[in-house]
Amino acid sequence: MPLRKSLALACAMPLVLLSAPLHAEDDSAVAAVIDEGLNRNEALLRAQDLMDRIGPRLTNSPGMRKAEEWAVKEMAEIGLSNIHKEGFEFGRGWEQVRSDVWMLSPRPIELTAIPLAWTPGTDGRIEGEVVVAPMSKKEHFEAYRGKLAGKIVLVSKPGTGDEPSTAPFNRLETSDIAKRDTMALPTYDPHAIAEREAKGTLVRGDFTLALDEFLRSEGAIAWAKISYRDGKLLHGSNYTYLSGRTPQLPAFEIAAEDYRRLARLSRVGPAPRVSLDSEVRFTDDDTKGYNIIGEIPGSDPKAGYIMVGGHFDSWAAGDGAVDNGASTVAILEAARILKATGAKPKRTIRFVLWSGEEQGLLGSFAYIRQHIASRAGEENAIPGAEPSFWADSWPITPKPGYSELKAYFNMDNGVGKIRGIHAEGNVAAESLLGKWLKPFASLGAEKVVSGSTSGTDHVFFQRLGLPAFQFIQDPLDYSARLHHTNIDTFDHIPADDLRQTSTVIAGILLQAANDSATLPREPLPKKPVETKPFEWKYPDED
Structure with missing residues (x-):
């Protein structure tokens, strides 16, 4: 885009001299990546375009469909090859059109609130008294039978406040990173797995549907x-996205401060009256979610491929900037840097923007099932519980794509600059990862730690013994106030951190694609034995 290029050139700065020595042709290519990434970086402009113009990207929502089109266009503009969308079955699309929530008595106050994703609107304004009836499991329902007719039910315990005691914004000290350089012993508890299956707790959203049915x-x-956070922060997260599993009652999340005010007034009486007015839209024309994929082809078709990815979807309360728009923009910028420098990788470099991560790593899980491996009995998994079922099914059968993937790097830790790489327990890979990081030590990215991370899209690759890694990033205020919240907007993206991350990613990918050495794999996992066979299990234990 002309504006991007003109602003990037205007912000050019001298090339930073890094501490690692350069070695002929390969290191000249890394130097070119650093020059392009630091002096002509377009990531911030691309981030503004995505976050301000499109905004929230709830899986399968109209916003996500616009973002998918945007990503395909961006990949084409960058010059990637084999650009395509890979679909997987997901469920309904949903978006909030508008909402308006007020306390009417004992005095009028506009409340900070948001509809829960994949719940219906109010179909016009409704109002009623609130009643506090905390319910977190089905056994709680009976205590409120006959007491809820005509009420707006507050189903959470209000608590008494949660004032912060630590700084909300921080960067990692060397000692913080060092604490991650440890391996946790794996555990395997077949009793706990069987209990989860017996209770039907593998499908997220089951309790919400049961609660909805009881209240109705x-x-x-x-x-x-x-x-679940103070500070007038909202999230709106909910998991009733499957077709045929939509609640019937309108449901909201209310800011903690407003919620506790309603609860206090209700306790001393009379109960406050609240009005609710929300309009939402469901879309069912296409129930598939889509991963967006593009490539820089390698010169050796037998050399396999390197992949980098991050989840493109977000929750609907904010614009999904920190989680995880900035990371996906950094990935696109890494692709642009490599194309701009004329990089000629030996191995293909594949760039993937995942969908459905927020609902359980569904996009990367679909990629695994399509390209990498299958597990016994996976066709019998309960809809909505496939990832949990799959993780504990044996044996594993690799597909042809299993051997083709030489490394996967994941970006999903906010917007802080890269400080290193989690080796995810693959200790044999640490030396090579350290070699690839070395040119970026002066940019703050230098440490390889043995520790593992969880909860994002490298997990299922890791569980197959593949070399799959998550970057170490400065946390900033990701967990303190931005993760999944209504203030997750462009304003919280540090420009220099985004420039650093995209440059480091590009350099790591180039070296991984060209190095004569490949990262060692861990063994293909086999079913473990029970870790603690002599622990007693009792049926009445929680």
């Missing part, structure tokens, strides 16, 4: 839960 049968008109 009791004549409640709506329900609300408390935000």
Whole structure:
């Protein structure tokens, strides 16, 4: 884009001299990556375009469909090859059109609130008294039978406040990174797995549907839960996205401060009256989610491929900037840097923007099942619980793509600059990872730690013994206030950190694609034996 290029050139700065020595042709290519990434970086402009113009990217929502089109266009503009979308079955699309929540008595106050994703609107304004009826499992329902007709039910415990005691914004000290250089012993508890399956707790959203059915049968008109953070932060997360599993009652998340005010007034009486008015839209024309994929082809078709990815979807309360728009923009910028420098990798470099991560790593899981491996009995998994079922099914059968993937790097730790790489327990890979990081030590990216991370899209690759890694990043205020919240917007992307991350990613990918050595794999996992066979298990234990 002309504006991007003109602003990037205007912000050019002298090439930073890094500490690692350069070695002929390969290191000249890395130097070119550093020059392009630091002096002509376009990531911030691309981030603004995505976050301000498109915004939230809830899986399968109209916003996500716009973002998918945007990503395909961006990849084409960068000059990537084999650009395509890979679909997987997901469920319904949903978006909030508008919402308006007020306390009417004992005095009028506009409340900070948001509809829960994949719940219906109010179909016009409704109002009623609130009743505090905390329910977190089905056994709690009976205590409120006959008491909820015509009420707006507050289903969370209100608590008494949670004032912060630590700084919300921080960068990692060397000692913080060192603490990650440790391996946790794996555990395997077949009893716990069987218990989860027996209770049906593998499908997220089951309790929400049971709660909705109970409240509706009791004549409640709506329900609300408390935000799990103070500071007027909202999230709106919910998991009833599967077709045929949509709640019937409107449901909201209310800011913690407003929720506790309602609860206090209700306790001393009379109960406050609240009005709710929300309009939402479901879309069912296409129930598939889509991963967006593009490549820089390698010169050796037998050399396999290197892959980098991050999840493109977000929750709907904010614009998904920190989680995880900035990382996907950094990945696109890494691709642009490599193309701009004329990089000629030996191995193909594949760039992937995952969908459905927020609902359980569904996009990367679909990629695994399509390209990498299968597991016994996976066709019998309960819809909505496939990833959990798959993780504990044996044996594993590799597909042809298993041997083709030489390394996967994942970006999903906010917007802080890269400080190193988690080796994810693959200790044999640490030496080579350290070699590839060395040119970026002066940019702060230098440490390889043995520790592992969880909860994002490298997990299923790792569970197959593949060399799959998550970068170490400065946390900033990711967990403190931005993760999944309504203030996750462009304003919280540090420009220099984004420039650093995209440059480091590009350099790591180039070296991984060209190095004569490949990262060692861990063994293909086999079913473990029970870790603690002499622990007693009792049926009445939680």
